[in-house]
Amino acid sequence: MIRRVLRLTTGRIAFGILAAIAFLAAFGPLLAPYDPLEGTTDILANPSGAHPLGTDYLGRDVLSRLLDGSRVSVLGAVQVALLALVVGVVPGILSVYFGRAFEWVTLRLADTLIALPFLVFAVAVTALLGNGIPQAMFVVGVMVSPLFYRVARAATLSVARSQYVEAAIVAGASVGWVVRRHVWVKVLPPIAVALANTTGVGFVVVSSLTFLGIGVQPPAPTWGGVLAADLGYLSFQPWAPLVPTALIMATVWACNLLADAIRDVTGEAGRALLNTRKLDPGKVTNGSPVAP
């Protein structure tokens, strides 16, 4: 799959950007020139040699804050995605196969989650599990999981009734086999698209939680947090939100590209696309019963 994605230009670009972001997440905190938490008197400074991206309202170096916050931000997004997969996609697929009871319960759960007010839920979770990034991500992951549940379920349903699945069942296939061999490929592309969109939402939502004192403790930086702070001082530094926005957008865009690439290389559509690249000149196909 990965090799096929890499054969596409879009796939390569997506991977390139995501690799750069992964690099930031891994080494960003080490690269930060200043202590991201250390304020100075030089507040809301414009970019200069000392502070390439200027300083914020407490005089903290913005570049350092972005670099330092990248690990938390990216890990957070990944966590949200994984949670959505586990809490949304897996039950979504299995709801088609695990009998009426399971289907009923998961459907009701999904409905309930959608109806649940986000903030109430967030506050309740922090009250129960304590405050911290994992908890905040948990909240976000659980809140978006109904979407994934729906997408996965719809895609699975359309495959489950098909005759090729029946054919596999007549050959003795288990549910696991059917899901791995036949369902997964068809569910993956819509999931990938939903996941890519969720990543962006994740960044922003985490920052809004930060405002409420949920999740990231206020001084600790995240991309979303920096963006939110910048937005508060728009009249002083109208250009400031550009950088965190660009970072978030680049990530979201790369995820979307990747999702597109995955959709393009899976299954029939993918075959047609990739075929253009392997032209092997003609062997004749038809076995012939008699000489002409």
Next chain:
Amino acid sequence: MSLEVSDLDVHYGRTRALRRVSLSVAPGQTLGVIGETGSGKSTLARAVVGLVRPSAGRITVDGEEVTRYRARQWRALRRRGVVQYVFQDPLRSLDPDVTVEDSIVEPLLIQGRPRREAADRARRLAARVHLDEELLSRLPGELSGGQRQRVTVARALVTDPRVVILDEPVSALDAANRVRALELLKQLRDAGTALVFISHDLGSVAGVADRIAVLYQGGIVEEGPARTVVNAPRHPYARLLVGSAPTLRSAAADRAQREELRELLQNIGGPA
């Protein structure tokens, strides 16, 4: 008996698709099933392989009474590969995203056989149904209708089943390939496989089957040795069926004749 069905009823919702169908096939025997479109031939096949639940009656496959089988028991039976089903519609019964080779070997992989051995068998079977080896790496959408049909037959034979139900296995084949496919069926039969051969092509059925059952509106209206059914049908529907078959040398019964038989049928109504 390899396959025994007695007093089988199948309902889809409130409609009764099969009514009191009974038949049996011994090892090395072939039962031809012909009949009206929508008369329940595919439904019969699907009931035998457990894809629809009968509402009454009994089904015995390879000595096991399967009527009340639960999912797990079915799976165990199917995994042994003793019973296979060739679906009527080749395109729909092949996963569009899975290559021909992978589709053919799927039953073997499900049994847990090694991939290498399975690939080997795929190639041998492809040769038996006269499918070019080059086609194995294609997707089903990239084949012609007849090529796909041969793929589904190859897949059904890959586990050396003892009971095979073939739902229109030769309808998309040209005369030469059809003869080859039918010869292959005869070989299977001579090797002791029990076959149920569903087809609209009376000639093919007559040439391969030992006995023929005629299905009409969900019930068997006539059953007997192949010859008798084709040459001296008794039930009006069977007569209409045989009479409507065009052959190269004689035109089919003309309209007037058919109308007459239709009317006769109307008066009798469906099977009990």
Next chain:
Amino acid sequence: MALLSLRDVRIHDGVGGRDLVHGVSFELSPGKVVGIVGESGSGKTLTCRAVLGILPEHFRVSGGGIELDGRDVATLTRKEWTALRGGTVGAVFQDPASYLNPSLRVGPQIAEVVRVKKGLGRRDARRRAVELLGAVRLRDPERVYQRYPHELSGGMLQRVLIAAAIAADPRVLIADEATTALDVTVQAEILDLLADLRERTGLALVVVSHDLAVVAQLCDEVLVLRAGETVEQGPVERILYEPRHEYTRLLIDQHERYGLDRFRELDHVA
């Protein structure tokens, strides 16, 4: 004047890098029927798809020309194609199920064709759709109208497709194995229906079939295809009863081996 004419049509496969159909020609005037028979995989379906401008990706007509109703199809725009399909040329394909939307009831899918192509209102379109389902001899058309594709048998689906294909009163109908999933009684009635249309409206047909008997009964002219080549072409009586090419002879010979005729004969001998 010819409604449809193919002149030495070649179809090229861009992936395999070879021609799959090398030179098919025929002319079809109103009320006439051309049959195409031949080996499985010889390019019959591809030829039909070329006429409709729906070749699979990477396939193209690389030589010769196709004229539909006096217009070279190579010059048609997408919009013109849409207007032409259904109205001027209709088609029934092998694998009926793949041409229907599995999540919609079959009746409304036909009604939609009628509505768009004939400009009928919703009510009338529905009535016409039910009428068409009756015309293809489906028992209880009102009920079939309400069914989903997976609830119909193979033969019923095929008839639904035939109904959809004649819904917009095309002048040319391409029937690719259109009667193979039907039992012979229904097949006979569908053939009658086509013959009626042919007489009444001058419908011209391209019939692809493996059943030589159907071809014999229905067609005026026959092409015998093998591996993309036309090996023989001519009036149906000549081709089927005095074949010249070896492959045609083989085809007829093999057809007879499992023909009802032979079976009946055997019985007389016995």
